[in-house]
Amino acid sequence: MLRRLAAHVLERLHLGAAVEVVITLIDDEQMTALHEDWLDLPGTTDVMSFPMDELRAGTVEEPVVAGTLGDVVISPEVATRQAAEAGHGTDDELALLAVHGMLHLLGHDHAEEEERRRMFALQTELLSGFLGRPAPTPTTGTHA
Numbered sequence: 001m002l003r004r005l006a007a008h009v010l011e012r013l014h015l016g017a018a019v020e021v022v023i024t025l026i027d028d029e030q031m032t033a034l035h036e037d038w039l040d041l042p043g044t045t046d047v048m049s050f051p052m053d054e055l056r057a058g059t060v061e062e063p064v065v066a067g068t069l070g071d072v073v074i075s076p077e078v079a080t081r082q083a084a085e086a087g088h089g090t091d092d093e094l095a096l097l098a099v100h101g102m103l104h105l106l107g108h109d110h111a112e113e114e115e116r117r118r119m120f121a122l123q124t125e126l127l128s129g130f131l132g133r134p135a136p137t138p139t140t141g142t143h144a
Contacts, residue, residue, distance in 0.1 A: 005095050008130045009102050010069075014058030018066035021105065023098055024073050031075040046078040046139070047097040049104035057106055072101030082139040092136040099126050100138075 002023050010019055026034075028044045035045045051070040058064035074097045076090070083093035103119055110116035120138055127135035 001091060002094065002098055005098055005130050006102065009099060009126050012126055012129065013106065014060060014063040015055065015069070016058075016063055016065045019055065019064055019069055020067070021069040021102060022071045023101070024071060025076050025094075026073055028075055028077045031073065031078070034073060044075055044078055046075055046082060047101045048073045049101040051105045051107075055106065069102070070105045072098060072105065074098065074101065086137055086139050088136040092131075093139065095127060095130065096123070096136055096138060099123050099130075 006021055006023060010016075010021070031044045031048070034048055035041050035043065038048065038050075049070060049072050052068040053070075055064055055067045055069050074094060076094065079093040079097055080090045083090045086093070100123055103123055108115070108119040108122070110119050123138065124135045
């Protein structure tokens with residue numbers, strides 16, 4: 001499912017088949033170590049993004065042909081807890097986190113309210129398009 005989702009996001013944002021992105025699922029112990037080492041924040045988190053080539057979305061007229069988008073790392077343990085709290089399935093939460101992480105790789109952020117509004121609107125659009133139904137409500141834990 002995550003492979004198909006990543007392909008969907010890349011296609012919708014005009015990123016070619018030669019654009020690489022890696023989505024890795026790790027346990028809470030590994031996520032805690034990454035969270036502390038890279039962000040100097042205690043404990044685990046749901047998703048982290050590690051951009052490589054600082055790619056941005058392409059356009060129909062000028063698609064991005066190739067490059068390395070980066071890595072998205074997700075904790076299924078946190079995803080499972082957040083899904084239960086939000087009242088949707090774990091697969092929906094994993095999909096939400098994967099899209100969220102990919103958008104961070106593309107330079108989106110949610111530190112400011114206007115940035116958050118734009119990022120989460122695009123996240124919802126991409127998820128709905130992939131799922132063929134309304135996207136799950138974003139959980140409060142999506143930090144990336």
